[in-house]
Amino acid sequence: MDSAGGYVDYEFVSDFYDRVNEFRNEKDIPFFVDMAKQIGEPVLEIGCGSGRVLVPTAKAGIEIVGLDLSNAMLAKCREKLSSEPVDVQNRVELLKADMRDFDLGRTFKLITTPFRPFQHLTTVKDQIKCLNAIRRHLDNDGRFILDIFNPSIPYLADETRKEESGEMPEFEMPDGRKVLLRSRVPQQDFANQVLDCEMIYYVTHPDCKKERLVHSFQMRYIFRFEAEHLLANCGFEIENLYGDFDKSPFGTNYPGELIFVTRRA
Ligand SMILES: C[S@@+](CC[C@H](N)C(=O)[O-])C[C@H]1O[C@@H](n2cnc3c(N)ncnc32)[C@H](O)[C@@H]1O
Structure with a gap:
């Protein structure tokens, strides 16, 4: 990473x-x-x-x-x-x-x-x-x-964030790809105040090919x-x-x- x-x-x-x-x-x-x-x-x-x-x-x-x-x-x-x-x-x-x-x-x-x-x-x-x-x-x-x-203390304590979730509706790119974004926080390092985060893009191409692209990154609160x-x-x-x-x-x-x-x- x-x-x-x-x-x-x-x-x-x-x-x-x-x-x-x-x-x-x-x-x-x-x-x-x-x-x-x-x-x-x-x-x-x-x-x-x-x-x-x-x-x-x-x-x-x-x-x-x-x-x-x-x-x-x-x-x-x-x-x-x-x-x-x-x-x-x-x-x-x-x-x-x-x-x-x-x-x-x-x-x-x-x-x-x-x-x-x-x-x-x-x-x-x-x-x-x-x-x-x-x-x-x-x-x-x-x-x-x-x-x-x-x-947010309740957010940090919320174990459900380990699972993929998201409210953003699917959107379409100018090239015709359809994209659905979900996110999750698979791991937290409470000692160092570091969140492992993932933004997960489910992409459907115009030829129906599907991809799951994961943007993994860390954030310090x-x-x-x-x-x-x-x-x-x-x-x-x-x-x-x-x-x-x-x-x-x-x-x-x-x-x-x-x-x-x-x-x-
Ligand atoms: C969440 S985006 C914010 C972009 C923009 N400021 C905005 O408001 O939309 C974070 C940006 O920080 C950049 N970035 C992260 N770490 C960096 C570093 N060490 N030096 C320079 N840029 C960095 C990333 O490449 C990314 O473009």
Whole structure:
């Protein structure tokens, strides 16, 4: 299993990624676009993936650099950008790099991590390396937004998650493939707070051939105060902690999200 959330090893994920996300409430897109408008440019998105957030940000007139380790996800992002007007394309730079160790030789007004790429780092050592690299790339008056999920205790204790389940209806790809997504958490390492996750794609091709494709990846869950100590340890001061992308305060809704808006301490 790779350490980039399976996005390097399982290239097929990039094909389905945007379609799958359409089924969830993508409230994070307007949140990150608005924060970029408010805080300013340039923006650096860590783990930009297919450009789900990056492309709307560039379309809003904001200069943005996207960094990701997966060739397949970056290719998807490039493909999407190629159908945008030239001025939008010119606002974007895409880079293949590891969030644990990068040096872009410049700083940014805003650095973001939409949809939890940080949680693919499964050790404290890697988390600290990443936060140190982010801090080195942040303007003195810049902001860093850490987006992670708030671990739900009932969810972690729910043994039924070992079995495949899912509510998303089957969807059709432009090439005629029909895809049914199911997921499961076959194993949890409670000592290290690491979940082994699987996204399972049942694909039916137009010629009726069937495939079962499994995206296996690990995610580390991080509790609120653990994240606060980690951020403080790495030189960040928390300005706001939201529990959702509508900016409601953390704690309003359980489990909600953990969205830290931070600045250099
Ligand atoms: C869940 S996707 C999020 C993509 C995008 N930010 C979004 O909101 O849709 C996680 C992304 O993080 C990237 N990633 C995971 N580990 C990484 C690493 N060590 N360095 C850079 N990118 C990484 C993956 O390749 C993937 O594109």
